[in-house]
Amino acid sequence: MTIKFAKRMDNLKASEIRELLKLTEKPEIISFAGGLPAPELFPVEEMKRVAEEVLEESGMQALQYSPTEGYTPLREKIAKRMETIGIKAVAEDILITSGSQQGLDFTGKIFLDEGDLVVCESPSYLGAINAFKGYLPEFVEVTTDDEGMDMEELEKVLSTKKKVKFIYVIPDFQNPTGKTWSVERRKKLIELANKYDVPVIEDNPYGELRFEGTRPPAVKSFDTEGRVVFLGTFSKTFCPGLRVGWTLAEKDLLEKYIFVKQGADLQTNTMAQREINKFLDIYDLDQHIEKIKDVYRKRRNIMMEGIKLHFPQNLKYTYPEGGLFTWVELPAEVDARKVLEKAIEVNVAFVPGGSFFPNGGNENTLRLNYSNMSEEKIQIGIERLGRVLKEML
């Protein structure tokens, strides 16, 4: 049998890293590889009450088909929460998605024909790159420093390239680098997007997990022309297993997402939407987020102290003010995949950074996650990784 697949399937291949990381599922492994929240912080008892009450009060509705757009009371609450980062929104501006990953896939589907250009940070989120790849675009990476994208370079791209369909950014505690855009760059991004008439996709799964300092306004808050699509999620502040995220955009644009959602899976799990809505009714999500932040802040501290103490000197790395990741740059000639092989021998795992660059290269980088391991394991793991690095550099 010779099945002829769509051309896009040539673009979607199993990565070697994925295969390598399968080795890291053993319990003895100290893994800095994934992007998993700490499960011991999940509000399991609260979820029991919430599930029971939702089924008691509205069991038939909670288990039935429901509108594609999502459960309106939840959409209202999300709209309200957006105010804290300067976004004025109402329920009608919000589509509930199956995690914000689904918003990324829809973005590709809505905007991208083969050969179109996606402008993104360098590096950028692997899951977004893979979702977009399914629609056969090319990627233009823009150099990104501690303040965000290089705006001169971005303007050069926008002024010379014709087929840019959107600019994709993760401005808060970026995945993979852990870096956050300055307010100035956010404003400038909107200025350039307006000037060159390009939509902006603002992916913001981590912004609420700030350990210190003040949360900057969303890029979307500076949007005067309805060109920013904002993607949010409860995966990092509540429970990822429920797969509830949202896409926020102005009406005409959101309508496209709603059409696409309908063909994709009709709607997001009704029960999960009502459970989160109920949780927001009877508990304080912000208080829950404070608990998460307390734990992650300590883990971040342990990891950063460990890096300072045990890693070779003169490496560049991010000191993240929030989120789940830090990012390390090794000397240019070192291949992080080789480091990973050695690290796995001492039961430590991480993600080599090369895959976060859609056009390749930069194999001398690595992403470290600190949210999913205990303080003790972080301490031990970073010490071991430090030893491996010192041997190899």
Added chain:
Amino acid sequence: MTIKFAKRMDNLKASEIRELLKLTEKPEIISFAGGLPAPELFPVEEMKRVAEEVLEESGMQALQYSPTEGYTPLREKIAKRMETIGIKAVAEDILITSGSQQGLDFTGKIFLDEGDLVVCESPSYLGAINAFKGYLPEFVEVTTDDEGMDMEELEKVLSTKKKVKFIYVIPDFQNPTGKTWSVERRKKLIELANKYDVPVIEDNPYGELRFEGTRPPAVKSFDTEGRVVFLGTFSKTFCPGLRVGWTLAEKDLLEKYIFVKQGADLQTNTMAQREINKFLDIYDLDQHIEKIKDVYRKRRNIMMEGIKLHFPQNLKYTYPEGGLFTWVELPAEVDARKVLEKAIEVNVAFVPGGSFFPNGGNENTLRLNYSNMSEEKIQIGIERLGRVLKEML
């Protein structure tokens, strides 16, 4: 602002019918329009116990990210259930999807380049047509009678058209016609698919809801070369709000679906998967399905008696042996959308059949759903619809 969308978005437009059907959400409307299960049959009390036990026993895992493929114990149970229709499968052959709708979207994504051909029954499921349309194929409709597709016509299509990527069929209680394929046609379909080396997508959301007679073996059961992809769901036999369905295919093919799932939404809701698995552990789903069948059988009976009694004579319609729908053919010159307008005036709704023909035409048809209204409402509604039809014909 002038946003340039992908070409596929021209293909995805709000349908007038959808707008018309929005009028039918008023409580006084007797609606035969949707495809909703009867919510009074949802196992709400059982779900309470199941939710509680899942959270009690494995709360942290149930709320965490989980593998893209799905929860293995649930995949095992689904594989086992497939035996009743002659499919030999193991957990590894099954990907859990967000409803079987997601399996349809993935099918489009995996197989279709612009201009490729999808061969389908005439008429076919609207949600599948819309999902496929996002990948810009053309549709070849094959005449379908009470036994399934016309096999001579199918062979003519397969022997002359080069770009057929797959054959899409709903062999059991088809949506929209309520018809079921004979065993002979199922075998012949596989024979032709083998001869012309084309994959078959078997969409089977209704097969378990058989009111009388014997369930035929799945098309997949005759598959000797691993070319049939089987799509199943718990939406009609359990609860659609949980959005849990599955795609069953041989390894190499399923791998494509898994890749695409990863980019689309990472995974299906962990909690919902574990809840259904737990339900299957402690309750008898088949017994639950018997209850559903008892209720739907009565509703089907009432509807069919009403049609016989109140509709104009000499109309063609399906007497469905299961599933959710019957299908009525009016005289060629009657436009079912006009009938709908009149019907809404007397608070009755249905779906005009034209939209189920991807290449248009056949506006003299209509689909009637009997699963979601009480026996009394079906009686009243069909009587009213009969009056409208008699006035118009």
